[in-house]
Amino acid sequence: MTFADGKAVITGVGQSQIGRRIGRSGIDLALEAAERAVHHAGLTFDDIDGVASYPGPVAAEAGFVGATTHDVRDAFGMKTRWHVSGVETSGQLGTLMDAAAAVATGRATHVLCFRSVWEATAQASGRAAALTEKATRASGHTEFRVPFGAVSPANWIGMYAQRYMHEFGLTREQIGKLVVNARRNAGLNPNAIYTAAMTLDDYLSARMISTPLGLYDCDVPCDGATAIIVSRREEAAGLAHDPIAIESVGAALYERHSWDQRGDLTTMAAHDAAASMWDGTDLTPADVDFATLYDGFSYLCTQWIEALGFTEHGRVGEFLDNEENYALDGKLPINPHGGQLSAGRLHGYGFLHEACTQLWREAGDRQIKKDLSVAAIGVGGGPEAGSMLLRLGA
Amino acid sequence: MSADSGRVLPEVTAESQAFWTGGFDGELRITRCQDCRGWIHPPVGACWRCRSRDVEPEVASGRATVASFTVNHHQWLPAFPAPYVIAVVELDEQPDVRLTTYLTGVEVDEVTVGMSVEVVFEEHDDVALPFFRPVAA
Ligand SMILES: [Zn+2]
Numbered sequence A: 001m002t003f004a005d006g007k008a009v010i011t012g013v014g015q016s017q018i019g020r021r022i023g024r025s026g027i028d029l030a031l032e033a034a035e036r037a038v039h040h041a042g043l044t045f046d047d048i049d050g051v052a053s054y055p056g057p058v059a060a061e062a063g064f065v066g067a068t069t070h071d072v073r074d075a076f077g078m079k080t081r082w083h084v085s086g087v088e089t090s091g092q093l094g095t096l097m098d099a100a101a102a103v104a105t106g107r108a109t110h111v112l113c114f115r116s117v118w119e120a121t122a123q124a125s126g127r128a129a130a131l132t133e134k135a136t137r138a139s140g141h142t143e144f145r146v147p148f149g150a151v152s153p154a155n156w157i158g159m160y161a162q163r164y165m166h167e168f169g170l171t172r173e174q175i176g177k178l179v180v181n182a183r184r185n186a187g188l189n190p191n192a193i194y195t196a197a198m199t200l201d202d203y204l205s206a207r208m209i210s211t212p213l214g215l216y217d218c219d220v221p222c223d224g225a226t227a228i229i230v231s232r233r234e235e236a237a238g239l240a241h242d243p244i245a246i247e248s249v250g251a252a253l254y255e256r257h258s259w260d261q262r263g264d265l266t267t268m269a270a271h272d273a274a275a276s277m278w279d280g281t282d283l284t285p286a287d288v289d290f291a292t293l294y295d296g297f298s299y300l301c302t303q304w305i306e307a308l309g310f311t312e313h314g315r316v317g318e319f320l321d322n323e324e325n326y327a328l329d330g331k332l333p334i335n336p337h338g339g340q341l342s343a344g345r346l347h348g349y350g351f352l353h354e355a356c357t358q359l360w361r362e363a364g365d366r367q368i369k370k371d372l373s374v375a376a377i378g379v380g381g382g383p384e385a386g387s388m389l390l391r392l393g394a
Numbered sequence B: 001m002s003a004d005s006g007r008v009l010p011e012v013t014a015e016s017q018a019f020w021t022g023g024f025d026g027e028l029r030i031t032r033c034q035d036c037r038g039w040i041h042p043p044v045g046a047c048w049r050c051r052s053r054d055v056e057p058e059v060a061s062g063r064a065t066v067a068s069f070t071v072n073h074h075q076w077l078p079a080f081p082a083p084y085v086i087a088v089v090e091l092d093e094q095p096d097v098r099l100t101t102y103l104t105g106v107e108v109d110e111v112t113v114g115m116s117v118e119v120v121f122e123e124h125d126d127v128a129l130p131f132f133r134p135v136a137a
Helices: A026-041 A069-076 A091-104 A119-124 A153-168 A172-186 A200-205 A269-279 A298-307 A316-321 A339-343 A349-359 B017-025
Strands: A008-015 A050-053 A082-085 A110-118 A208-210 A223-232 A244-250 A290-293 A374-379 A386-392 B028-033 B055-060 B063-072 B084-091 B094-103 B116-124 B127-134
Touching (some): A008 A091, A026 A110, A050 A069, A050 A091, A069 A082, A091 A374, A110 A349, A153 B063, A153 B084, A172 A200, A172 A298, A269 A386, A298 A316, A349 A374
Parallel strands (some): B094 B127
Antiparallel strands (some): A110 A223, B116 B127
């Protein structure tokens, strides 16, 4: 039992230059990532007949939407049979799942999927109007939070973290070990934003943002784009790499789409997505060789560890106490590239890129030493979540 | 919004009008299902529990319990000088119905999960924001 009868595989990945305030546009970055991914797969743009992107043309803070599907189609004069983008989907991986389904049902053969951000440059150039300058009212999903000063995801996620810590005794030291480990991995990643060594003391003494989240619990805006090629399996033979099968995906949301109404505040939509993902495969958490788990905020990574079943609910603190559980040379390496906290906020797609890079053994100094065949990816937080299980080869 | 305060007020919709204006009459108005009697927040035009479309605002007691909170230390808005406390509170009427709110009248280091709080309204333009403060023991 596999997702879409095993008809969708990943055949190539690419990333643009990544950095802070590099002064390049989101489209420029998207095109660079797209070129690299298409080339990496051993394809040409004439082979690509589908394009998918998250989130598409939506109102958002400056730099959050680097390029749309049409920007990339137009730039390369692509003839496509299928395209999609959308923000109302299962975390940033949602449109990628749609692309895989489109491939499996014959609507496209090779789909270019991408996510581009240029938040660092946009903010530096003053495009991000300060909240204080906005003449608008809080509407949509912020209507019931922003008027109370709950303006940042750090506030919303801080409250989830506080409740979990209250219930289960998770400590900042335990979360800090995960953050420090990711920074250690980032030191081996030449494309990471932050590579300087960090100690647990550095973590604990950094300024508080919104309790219990401090500065190093929050990722930072960067510029960069990631592209992934999803292909129909029978068209993948003879390409540049052993195809990576999309074994199963998790897109479930079983409760209200809300940051504060979930029945159990010590879980998130990640738990729904992960449960659904495991329902779609004969594999189990014990089969996973490594994981790349969203850490736009550190606490979200701890949620994914539990949601995906790598430890029991309520026990992630014990899991984190023992670094052999998740270190680069440990039982289940987590975020070998450094995660978003250290490698940069490529907003979801970076985790899929790293999973494929590791499976193809192209990760350089940070390559996980043991044999790898199965990777778990969890992306998103709060009511937004999507997960994937990848398996190398047929 | 009041341009000088940096306060971001809510956009009042048909669904949320009762919630945002009840405070002018000193009432915390929460949408309630007229069939299963379950409370609903934020209001969405139907009851997610029984799918009834017969939902109406009713007056809740304004008493609640802190389900979680965060002390925000970063200065985002002039109207909310840091540090300040944001909380998710559970209505006494139905604990799985929660409001995200601002806690007033409390020291930032004295807030606890489980603390009893009550509503207090702060009026700005056409809305009365339901803030909460600790209930005297
Ligand atoms: Zn009902």
